[in-house]
Amino acid sequence: MSALSACEIAAKVRKKEISALEVAKGFLENAKKQDPRLKVFIKIHGDPFMASAEALDEKIRTGGAPGRLAGVPVAIKDNMNVDGWETTCASKILEGFKATYDATAIKKLKAEDALLLGKTNLDEFAMGSSTENSAFFTTKNPWDISRVPGGSSGGSAAAVAAGITPLSLGSDTGGSIRQPASFCGVLGLKPTYGRVSRFGLVAFASSLDQIGPFARDAQDLALLLSVISGKDPMDSTSSDEPVPDYAAALAKGTGPLKLGVPKEYFAKGLDAEIKEKVLAAVKVFEKAGAKIEDVSLPHMSSAIEVYYILAPSEASANLARFDGIRYGHRTKEAKNLLELYEKSRDEGFGPEVKRRIMLGTYALSSGYYDAFYLKAQKVRTLICQDFEAAFKKVDALITPTAPTPAFKIGDKTSDPLQMYLSDVYTISCNLAGIPGMSVPCGFSKEKLPVGFQILGRPFEEARMLQMAAFYQSQTAWHKETPPLN
Amino acid sequence: MALTKKDVEHVARLARLSLTDKEKENLTEQLGKILGYIEKLNETDAAGVPPTAHPFAVTPALREDKTFRWSPAESILKNAPEHEEGFFKVKKVIEG
Incomplete structure (x- = not known):
């Protein structure tokens, strides 16, 4: 059963074969x-999962039209609201919090008859690259359980890799969908900023956050993206750009392609095996007639600094709402209101979240605002301009997704800066708002998945999906499955 | 970049975080190291470049000023650590 794709399940349920x-x-x-x-x-929300399946069967029996995701199990990162279910963000500060409404992306899944299986693990408030910052436990990489699945959407990536669900939702602020997709050997897409409504997604950095899909093949990814995309009156930053039929776009194929290989992504710090596999993926497109050009994104080297000023700054403001008053953890120790705030937050947040709140508060504080926050916003403009210039020459860029394959659990926890540096290839995409996707392209000698990244023009997800579908038609990496024990 | 324990205490107060001594010590070192790295940004010349707050130029997103029903207040209040008569309950704000 777990070998079936989402498209196959939906078709079988629709035809009443199952x-x-x-x-x-x-x-x-x-x-x-x-x-x-x-x-x-x-x-795992087993009871509502089974109940929604029964309700769907009843609907079909009585002549109702099954939705596009009829009977497809989907796993949800636990920073999105599902009405009546706890939203924990893998944090102690949200202890006992139950969502009172569905996030827009969730509402759309339900409307298309998807079956929601449960809420997946993440780094606390999506801050991290390994799920080791979860207040509860670390998710294991299905390919090697001594290694991390990547993060922050590590649970959702591992769910799809292990065949637990054919589809899952994650969120991506600096690589949190693409990096775990590459570590777990699945497809992961961060859509263009505004493509998918953020309503009901717990905010981390509002100018960077985006919900996106995980799947094993391009057809499934296209299906899920078609369902969750679109304008939403509840998110004023969602785009009214029309949503193409991504599945239909796949049937058309890529057409002639001009692809850029930015030299800054292949410089020092990149694992030699990954470099070789990503360049081999470029060759697959070249052999099929794509024109390959060297391009340069000169400000890419500043992306880490810009990101680790802007994202924590936005986070420090967004996380001010966790104050022990309206929901979640409240200290038992406070003598007055100030102490109630300070102690509830100190007891409720984990070390990485505190570090980022402190970093952001510092960058925004009087005397440092111009040197840090404003300067970072200006360099963000230069990063955006680099991409605009590159996309005048080429249709899409191919890069590595992460500098190394999945690392060992515990390897980077003692040095937060090292952990930050592992985001080097994914964060500039969020800063520019463009779509990015990780596609499995082989295995390291230790049999760990490797992914390449496609970066596209704003709202050109269809072309990226066509590229992924073409690549998967020429290779079989995505058909390999992790060991079962 | 050298950061003192006093700096950390000042920022922690702004961020409404009561930190333990051990946390203050760790953060003084870690934030110093991270800020030291981030300071590399000074090497990039961005004079005269306009700042970007949002990846795409947004048109004002205005909608009709209309009220609508939301989930019942009781379900929202149920999430509060303490509530009374339809209000969130907090510690005394005014002394005396």
Whole structure:
């Protein structure tokens, strides 16, 4: 059952070849079997999962039209609201918090008859690159359980890699979908800023955050992106750019392509094996007639500094709402209101979240605003301009997704700066708002997945999906599955 | 970049975080190191470049000023650590 793709499940349910209940039973059983080993879920919501399958079967029996995701199990990163379910953000500060409404992306999944299996693990408030910052536990990489799945959407990436669900949702502020996709050997897409509504996604850095899909093949990814995209009156930054039929776009193929290989992404610090595999992926396109050009993004080297000023600054403002008053953890020690704020927050937030709140507060504080925050916003403009210039020459860029394959659990926890530097290839995409996607392109000698990244023009997700579909038609990396024990 | 424990205490107060001594010590060192790295930004010349707050130019997103029903207040209040008669309950704000 877990080998079926989302498109196959939806087609079978629609044709009544299989009932949604049968699908749900199979997937729930498998999830319960695999989760103790991989620690993918913060919570498996088995009862509502089965109930939604039964309701779908009833709807089909009584002549209702099944939705585009009919009977497809989907795992949800636990920083998105599902009505009535806890949203933890993998943080102690949200202890006991139950969402009172559906995020727009969730509402759209439900409207298309998807079955929501549960909430997946993440780095606390999506801050991290390994899920080691989760207040609860670390998710294991299905390819090697001594290694991290990447982060912050590590649970959602691992769920799809292990065949626990064919689809999942993550969020990406600086690489949190693409880096775990590359570590776990699945497809992960961060859409253009504004493509998917952020309403009901717990905000980390509002000018960078974007919800996006994980899947094993391009057809499934296209299906999920079609469902969640679109303008939403509840998110004023969502775009009214029309949503193309991504699945139909795939049938058309890529057409002639001009691809850029930015030299800054292949400089020192890149693992030799990854470099070789990414350049081999470029060759696959070249052999099919794509024109390959060297391009330069000269300000890419500043992206880490810019990101680690702007993202924590926005986070320090967004996380001010966690104050022990309206929801979540409240200290038992406070004598007055100030102490209530300060102690609730100190007890509730983990070390990385505190570090980023402190960093952001510092960058925004009087005397440092111009030197840090304003300067970073100006260099952000230069980074955007680099991409604009590159996209005048080429249709898309190909780069590595991450500088190394999945690292060992515990390897980087003692040095936060080292952890930040592992985001080097993914963060400039968020700063520029452009779409980015990781595509599996082979394995290291240690049998760890490697991914390449496609960066596209704003709202050209269709072209990127066409590229991924073409690549997957020429290679078989995405068909390999991780060991079961 | 050298950061003192006093700097950390000042920022922690602004951020409404009561930190333990151990946390203050760690953060003094870690933030110093991170800021030291971030200071590399000074080497990039951005004189005269306009700042970017948002990746795309946004047109004002105005909608009709209309009220609509939201989830019942009780379900929202249920999430509060303490509430009373439809209000969130906090410590005394005014002394005396």
